Amino acid sequence: MKPASxxxxxxxxxxxxxxxxxxxxxxxxxxxQRAAAATAVQLQAHGFDEVQASRGESAYVVDLGPxxxxxxxxxxxxxxxxxxxxxxxxxxxxxxxxxxxxxxxxVNDLITVGATPLVVQAYWAAGGSDWFGDAAxxxxxxxxWRKACEVCGVAWGxxxxxxxxxxxxxxxxxxxxxxxxxVSPKERLSLGDRLGAGDAIVLLASSGxxxxxxxxxxxxxxxxxxxxxxxxxxxxxxxxxxxxPTTLYSPVTEALWKAGIGVHxxxxxxxxxxxxxxxxxxxxxxxxxxxxxxxxxxxxxxQQAQQDDFEAYGTLNMGAGFALFxxxxxxxxxxxxARGLGIDAxxxxxxxxxxxxxxxxxxxxxxxDDALQLRASG
Amino acid sequence: MKPASxxxxxxxxxxxxxxxxxxxxxxxxxxxQRAAAATAVQLQAHGFDEVQASRGESAYVVDLGPxxxxxxxxxxxxxxxxxxxxxxxxxxxxxxxxxxxxxxxxVNDLITVGATPLVVQAYWAAGGSDWFGDAAxxxxxxxxWRKACEVCGVAWGxxxxxxxxxxxxxxxxxxxxxxxxxVSPKERLSLGDRLGAGDAIVLLASSGxxxxxxxxxxxxxxxxxxxxxxxxxxxxxxxxxxxxPTTLYSPVTEALWKAGIGVHxxxxxxxxxxxxxxxxxxxxxxxxxxxxxxxxxxxxxxQQAQQDDFEAYGTLNMGAGFALFxxxxxxxxxxxxARGLGIDAxxxxxxxxxxxxxxxxxxxxxxxDDALQLRASG
Numbered sequence: 001m002k003p004a005s006x007x008x009x010x011x012x013x014x015x016x017x018x019x020x021x022x023x024x025x026x027x028x029x030x031x032x033q034r035a036a037a038a039t040a041v042q043l044q045a046h047g048f049d050e051v052q053a054s055r056g057e058s059a060y061v062v063d064l065g066p067x068x069x070x071x072x073x074x075x076x077x078x079x080x081x082x083x084x085x086x087x088x089x090x091x092x093x094x095x096x097x098x099x100x101x102x103x104x105x106x107v108n109d110l111i112t113v114g115a116t117p118l119v120v121q122a123y124w125a126a127g128g129s130d131w132f133g134d135a136a137x138x139x140x141x142x143x144x145w146r147k148a149c150e151v152c153g154v155a156w157g158x159x160x161x162x163x164x165x166x167x168x169x170x171x172x173x174x175x176x177x178x179x180x181x182x183v184s185p186k187e188r189l190s191l192g193d194r195l196g197a198g199d200a201i202v203l204l205a206s207s208g209x210x211x212x213x214x215x216x217x218x219x220x221x222x223x224x225x226x227x228x229x230x231x232x233x234x235x236x237x238x239x240x241x242x243x244x245p246t247t248l249y250s251p252v253t254e255a256l257w258k259a260g261i262g263v264h265x266x267x268x269x270x271x272x273x274x275x276x277x278x279x280x281x282x283x284x285x286x287x288x289x290x291x292x293x294x295x296x297x298x299x300x301x302x303q304q305a306q307q308d309d310f311e312a313y314g315t316l317n318m319g320a321g322f323a324l325f326x327x328x329x330x331x332x333x334x335x336x337x338a339r340g341l342g343i344d345a346x347x348x349x350x351x352x353x354x355x356x357x358x359x360x361x362x363x364x365x366x367x368x369d370d371a372l373q374l375r376a377s378g
Numbered sequence: 379m380k381p382a383s384x385x386x387x388x389x390x391x392x393x394x395x396x397x398x399x400x401x402x403x404x405x406x407x408x409x410x411q412r413a414a415a416a417t418a419v420q421l422q423a424h425g426f427d428e429v430q431a432s433r434g435e436s437a438y439v440v441d442l443g444p445x446x447x448x449x450x451x452x453x454x455x456x457x458x459x460x461x462x463x464x465x466x467x468x469x470x471x472x473x474x475x476x477x478x479x480x481x482x483x484x485v486n487d488l489i490t491v492g493a494t495p496l497v498v499q500a501y502w503a504a505g506g507s508d509w510f511g512d513a514a515x516x517x518x519x520x521x522x523w524r525k526a527c528e529v530c531g532v533a534w535g536x537x538x539x540x541x542x543x544x545x546x547x548x549x550x551x552x553x554x555x556x557x558x559x560x561v562s563p564k565e566r567l568s569l570g571d572r573l574g575a576g577d578a579i580v581l582l583a584s585s586g587x588x589x590x591x592x593x594x595x596x597x598x599x600x601x602x603x604x605x606x607x608x609x610x611x612x613x614x615x616x617x618x619x620x621x622x623p624t625t626l627y628s629p630v631t632e633a634l635w636k637a638g639i640g641v642h643x644x645x646x647x648x649x650x651x652x653x654x655x656x657x658x659x660x661x662x663x664x665x666x667x668x669x670x671x672x673x674x675x676x677x678x679x680x681q682q683a684q685q686d687d688f689e690a691y692g693t694l695n696m697g698a699g700f701a702l703f704x705x706x707x708x709x710x711x712x713x714x715x716a717r718g719l720g721i722d723a724x725x726x727x728x729x730x731x732x733x734x735x736x737x738x739x740x741x742x743x744x745x746x747d748d749a750l751q752l753r754a755s756g
Binding site: 035036040042050060064067069073118129130132138155158162166169174176 | 428438444452459499508513517531533540543551
């Protein structure tokens with residue numbers, strides 16, 4: 001995965017500056033994607049087949065006959081490091097929210113294909129047995145994990161709690177979640193073959209930075225005189241605002257299905273910001289006419305990192321955590337359903353025939369076909 | 379999970395000495411198991427139910443109607459640290475075997491419930507982008523991962539390759555795999571309700587230490603004058619012997635099913651050595667009359683760590699990587715099938731009515747009901 005390379009103004013802080021070098025990771029990703037694709041044939045010996053269009057999407061889908069199986073594993077990333085800093089400063093554990101973040105990384109990706117998440121497995125790899133010795137922190141992680149499972153209607157199947165001294169740093173924990181679900185009935189599959197000109201783009205509100213962009217956010221704190229406690233809004237400190245747990249979107253996608261709303265495609269807006277709206281491989285123009293309110297912490301990061309809108313919206317979610325593409329006639333109802341579940345939403349724009357690009361009219365910015373490269377080519 | 383506490387002779391090196399303190403991890407595990415069990419009810423809203431007997435087993439099972447769904451996530455553990463040391467000493471990458479080890483951790487657990495593994499997801503969390511910059515090592519990991527998937531007949535669905543500087547140590551990688559499979563037809567479910575007195579215990583050979591006991595093995599190297607290059611057998615160094623990839627057992631379980639052999643129960647012999655034979659919750663006496671050959675590296679570890687047989691067989695696999703419990707009349711055929719697939723096997727003993735214990739007659743040792751505590755009680 002490679003972010004676009006905007007022209008960097010003096011003082012701008014980009015992902016590359018935050019220490020993640022995609023030039024080193026990309027060759028591995030491409031080679032892994034090719035090797036993975038070559039294993040699909042293995043399913044045929046069992047009488048099954050992959051849904052090839054799911055390669056390069058957010059979850060992998062297999063046709064089981066009566067329904068589709070979707071599966072995924074996702075990493076939290078570095079957000080736990082912010083929780084550790086804030087625990088040091090505030091004396092309380094933030095791992096209940098971190099648990100929700102980790103599950104959200106998996107569940108919000110899994111539902112993009114139209115799956116109902118059913119089972120989550122926990123992967124909690126600590127830097128040593130000592131990590132688990134902080135009972136308050138460990139119990140917050142357990143309680144938050146359970147609560148997030150309940151919000152998503154999934155069973156917590158089990159998991160791993162290894163102590164990995166020498167691999168995970170002392171005092172740290174590497175958190176991930178795997179999730180398995182079903183697309184049932186099969187017409188609920190939303191890999192995008194029904195996406196078309198005229199579809200509405202509905203954006204669901206984010207709660208803040210979610211769990212992407214944290215390397216940048218952590219780098220930025222070095223520039224702030226009051227560090228993690230710097231106010232991003234009256235009474236709201238930077239660290240606390242960053243730790244707002246990621247919104248769980250599966251209650252919305254389940255409710256939309258039950259209401260008869262046929263989602264054509266969906267995108268979880270994560271590490272590439274709004275460029276994720278360009279995820280579908282087909283050529284369409286995505287025209288945004290209305291943008292959601294920007295959470296204070298994201299506006300703050302944009303300002304402090306001296307990012308223009310092109311870089312900010314291409315990196316962070318800027319208030320839109322999840323995108324749904326659906327028949328225009330159903331969009332208002334979808335917005336009402338999301339709001340009824342406590343998640344703000346808006347009909348932000350439309351899909352149009354035209355060259356592949358994303359136009360955000362209110363901001364006067366545009367991303368072209370080359371702005372998002374997630375698939376191995378050739 | 380808590381190993382038994384054998385009387386330690388002077389100089390004995392146990393798991394506790396190797397730096398893993400289960401007293402700190404256990405309370406978290408118990409509380410997580412209880413919280414996880416409480417989420418099972420979530421499945422009912424989707425028209426499904428968990429198979430309750432799978433709680434505490436190696437994989438979590440959900441009844442989907444036409445078949446059972448099994449899922450799991452498993453960590454490699456610390457074996458990659460041995461690969462890193464050996465790469466430094468030999469100049470070659472050992473990550474093709476490490477990939478197989480990681481997949482084996484997931485697949486060998488998943489198949490214990492009678493599931494056919496279908497999809498594996500890769501979790502490769504590196505200490506920084508630099509890890510992926512070593513192209514030979516990265517390509518070995520990719521090639522080994524693909525090959526292991528092909529041996530197991532699973533599709534490699536995708537995965538995560540995060541760079542986690544500050545969480546994973548620089549130059550290291552935290553490897554895990556999730557695996558999803560089906561139990562189909564449903565009578566293939568082997569959670570042990572058919573386990574009974576008179577069943578045969580068939581043991582499948584291990585290739586060496588597999589991926590459990592590596593903390594102990596790494597600690598031990600400090601005592602060896604020639605370190606990783608110390609010979610454990612003529613021409614076979616300690617490090618190289620440790621890195622023998624874990625045997626993948628799913629070809630055997632698939633072949634047994636196709637041959638009409640009804641496995642009643644199965645145990646993957648990992649972190650608790652032969653005590654895993656006591657995994658089933660019911661009270662049976664497991665009587666072993668014949669033990670497999672001990673791989674040189676395991677005999678070497680036992681000797682160097684000054685472990686008696688009670689501690690060695692209670693910690694390491696000692697040549698038996700996987701146990702199958704089945705009708706006695708089918709056991710010889712099962713052994714022949716495994717050998718035909720290149721995996722040595724033997725009819726090692728029988729299940730008997732009687733108090734819960736494991737008796738290894740040729741060694742004169744016995745483990746009681748309290749030797750293995752894997753389940754949250756109450």
